[in-house]
Amino acid sequence: MKTQLEYAREGIVTPQLKHVAEEEGIPEEVLIKKVADGSVVIPANINHTNLIPCGIGEGLRIKINANIGTSSDTGDVNTELEKLKVCIDYKADAVMDLSTGGDINAIRKTIIENCPLTIGSVPIYQALVETTASYKAVVNMTEDDLFNAIEAHCRDGMDFITVHCGITRRAVELLKYEGRVTDVVSRGGAFVIAWMLHNNKENPLYEHFDKLLEIAHKYDVTLSLGDGLRPGSTADATDRAQIEELITLGELVDRARAAGVQAMVEGPGHVPLNQIITNMQLQKTICHNAPFYVLGPLVTDIAAGYDHITGAIGGAIAATNGASFLCYVTPAEHIGLPDIEDVKNGIIASRIAAHAADIANGIPGAAERDRRMSAARKKLDWEGQKVECIDPVKFSEMRRNKQTATEACSMCGKYCAMKIVEKELGISCGDHC
């Protein structure tokens, strides 16, 4: 059994690589080099048989992930399957099942069965839920509990898993003296730290990283090296604890590659706009060009209820400066579990950010779509615009609700500049004022 990384090193074009090259419109011989050197990953668990794979990394279209899953408070498998349908319909590239409520084993298997998208999870949640159910205190989780949960997720077909391997005792020491406003905001990271401190031990995911590599290799699971110490407020961004963890993740990227295991790196978080480029550059150099999977970044802390917008601002800048994979943020972030409408709005906002970056990055086909949209707009061709726009359903609904007496829109009505200039100059217009 070989991984996509190993096949690429041997120059073997897998069906997955072939598919990704076609989708991206780039030659197989270009893509295979990127997979071989680790700057692109193709997460594709051998047990995720219904997967239509995508590639994540340098030179490719920016991918977006949508988190779904139950919590202890709310959610059932049918709601989660509805969310999955929204993810597919609105063109998320990947989903993560973060379920922590209900029969999470059954929910995970059902979601994977119904998911042609790249799928990921955070197995430590499973260990946590099970530990809490049996022993009461999470700090009593055994190392076996943790690795059993990881193996279960990998066996079931997760294409990538988040593992918080970079939280070392040294990083925790640094954290203690940071004077952070929000300390630790990663749930998985928080569990790991609590466990380490209570048991006075090193992080098992770091200490037994080879064991993790063995499991990941067996199923060709891509490791998404989690940022347990990411800043949860703009005030905490780019501090010593965060960067120390990143350095460790960089080392682990090399170890993963040496073991033939694909790896990407997760990043912040809440980051002031003027620190985003620095964060992207640091990750690229420290992690030897591993694909960067960012959670936002959120450029302000105050926009609860609208953090899909905050995340789209940060995500677009990140993706234009080295990030390859954007985790969506929904309007519900910081308030509660996203419902179906939140999931949709989160996906749309991330797709806008990703597409804006694709245009800026010169990705083949990206600017062409905008050109077709704008050409249709110029012609007042509303059907043509509907075909190209990011959400045809919303577009038609809004157009219907904003009745106009003319073929123009109700913003300009009979004073549509298009009409006037077209007559005089043979050229036309699409916006207002």
Place this chain on the structure above:
Amino acid sequence: MKTQLEYAREGIVTPQLKHVAEEEGIPEEVLIKKVADGSVVIPANINHTNLIPCGIGEGLRIKINANIGTSSDTGDVNTELEKLKVCIDYKADAVMDLSTGGDINAIRKTIIENCPLTIGSVPIYQALVETTASYKAVVNMTEDDLFNAIEAHCRDGMDFITVHCGITRRAVELLKYEGRVTDVVSRGGAFVIAWMLHNNKENPLYEHFDKLLEIAHKYDVTLSLGDGLRPGSTADATDRAQIEELITLGELVDRARAAGVQAMVEGPGHVPLNQIITNMQLQKTICHNAPFYVLGPLVTDIAAGYDHITGAIGGAIAATNGASFLCYVTPAEHIGLPDIEDVKNGIIASRIAAHAADIANGIPGAAERDRRMSAARKKLDWEGQKVECIDPVKFSEMRRNKQTATEACSMCGKYCAMKIVEKELGISCGDHC
């Protein structure tokens, strides 16, 4: 009668300047130099007696504008007054009345009477509506019609007016050979061009700029030098026609300053993310540091229905790189006249962009608000978060709708990391995963 610019040059602290210095938390002697050199404007029409003024420009908090007003299709004065209330409640810094439908003189006066915010308009719309009503064809508008409309708006109390003075015959010639996808998308610009071509004359706003300066000076109206040739699609950005117009606007900034008239410059439009910084730098150098008022920028053309997000991405980047004033974009942009909900969503998105830039720009008080918000989040202090967040009404509503069995939120429920880590480390957590 002197303008704010002339008072500042003479070292006289006006009540308006005093107010702005207090609001911004900067010394009067710093602010007065910026007003004197034109890098800051304080739009304050002597006839806008209920104005609470704001400053726009270098080193100040980023300001945002919301466009309201009727169109020939829709809207009445009461709806527009409701929109104005939303602008005040959600903390727009300025509004523009762009009415082109109904009794626009009465609507304008009523809006000004009820508007403590900085207010602006595009007087050429008035000339257009009146011309159309009396002569049928807009190209038959006389130069007097145009200047009469401008004088009427200034007399009524507009603090700033958009005037498309930079569209010269040379710029129109350049435009003809650009091969643009969307040619002209500025409505005012389109009228000016149609008029110029039909009458085979130079732009009266350029040719008789001194007359314009005289009117503006009389009422201390700030000229917002409009970008009639702004790109209406990302494909058209930063082309020869756009930059030629900008060069002319730069010349006119100097002429305005020489006449004691305050001036700012309007900018694009649809701009790919990787061209925004270039656009900001060009404006700063070419327009001798005049405040830059940007319409977006929109970083993709395909997001009709969600262009408040597209605009927030571009606006945040622009405002971190030299723009001082963001014109909001609503979800209705490119589809129809915004309704009250669209106005609200447009304002919120712009405020997020402006605040993200204020943090990045190190504006006093900006990061502190985020710090308070995050400190409340860490403590699971939901009332504290409500006070600091951008939309307390939405925040409370979402919190109510996302019931949880714990004091945490329904995303993490009983697995709230905060609880676990706080116990072990005395530190806590606020986000998920």
